Amino acid sequence: MIRRPRLSVLLGIAIVAVFFSQPITAHADEPNQSGGLGPPIDLPNGSSGLIQQTGIVHFQMILGRLELDPPRHRKGTKSLRQTEPFELQERITVSSERGIPSLHYSWETNHHRVIVNVSDALNLHLHSQRPDLRTQIALVQPASGPIDVKLQLDTGELLESIEVPSLYHLQASHPEIFSQHIERLLPYLLPGPSIRQLRFEAERQLLTVTPNRPIPTYGSVQACVERLSDSRRAVRAAAEAELCAFGLPVLRHIDRFPAELLETEQRARLQRVRQHLQPRSSDTPARLASWLSSDHRYWNLATANFSHEEWLIADRFVHKTCGKHLDSVQPSPSGLRIADAIAPHMRSESYLGSP
DSSP: OOOOOOHHHHHHHHHHHHHHTSOOOOOTTSOOOOSSSSOOTTOOOGGGSHHHHHOSEEEEEETTEEEEEEEEEOOEEEEEEEOSSSOEEEEEEEEEETTEEEEEEEEEOSSOEEEEEEETTTEEEEEEEETTTTEEEEEEEOSSSOEEEEEEETTSOEEEEEEESSHHHHHHHOHHHHIIIIITTHHHHOOSSOHHHHHHHHHHHHHHTGGGSOOOOHHHHHHHHHHTTOSSHHHHHHHHHHHHHHOTHHHHHHTTSOGGGSOHHHHHHHHHHHHHHOOSSOOOHHHHHHHHTTOHHHHHHHGGGOOHHHHHHHHHHHHHHHSSOOOSOOOOTTSOOOOOSSTTTOEEEETTOOO
16 A cells, blocks of 8 residues: 655645745756756756866766776876856865775865765765755765665755665755755766656666566565575575566666565575666766656655656656656646656655654
């Protein structure tokens, strides 16, 4: 049974939305914020920034997580200051141990200060301050597992605590926070299409290509996971091989299994499946669509942009693949949509308190 949010929760979300949607003064270093899913109109060009100019280190976006590419780094410290098109100061220090890079990076404009620390290529801590908005965020991305984001006032008062699988989920569920604290920084960390653009193209493929592909169902994955604890080694090995053969869509399915409910053998083999399927290069729309095709949580977020007919297609596919219907309220044929897609499935603690 799908648990529906109480009215007090929905009212609380509405109040939070009003709080974050207050008009703010636009600054020269800020991109225009687009309400749709397309790319921002004037996202800063990071090619003139310190990281891309010097090539001292290379970031990649892999399944919505910022990672360093270990072979492409040089130890040292670099700094850069520029005045056009806006005041910007950058400084980076790269270290390395056994060929695995770590870094400390600062990025500062007149209205925005960011510190990024990466250890062992995968563990990332990002702290962003917006004095003009009187808010700050602390983002923690461990080597594996959910990304934790805490939004605070500049006084330290906690406004919201968010847990997401990837930056794509964060941009979809909390676009204001993402736009104000992360989006303008990303072009300076890594080249290529923006998260908005990748999501936009991936969601088109989710609707036009994915429903016609043989995506593994949650039931078939669950059966394999159960066989991973079989007493016969050959059965366990065959189940692991079958999970690997399913490809990227299997990853969001196996994320649904709580580790504490699995046996040691199951956890070890599922970790091998993850390592086998983990991409080694930056995300593309096709790969992103494949990974998200079995993600019930993301489908609920994506339906905010769907028409009535698209919602029906998505709901049928999600029910078949994930074993449950969409949580969001169905858009009406007239085009009126009720935006309650976030509340049922995003783990978030509002500063308004629990109902």
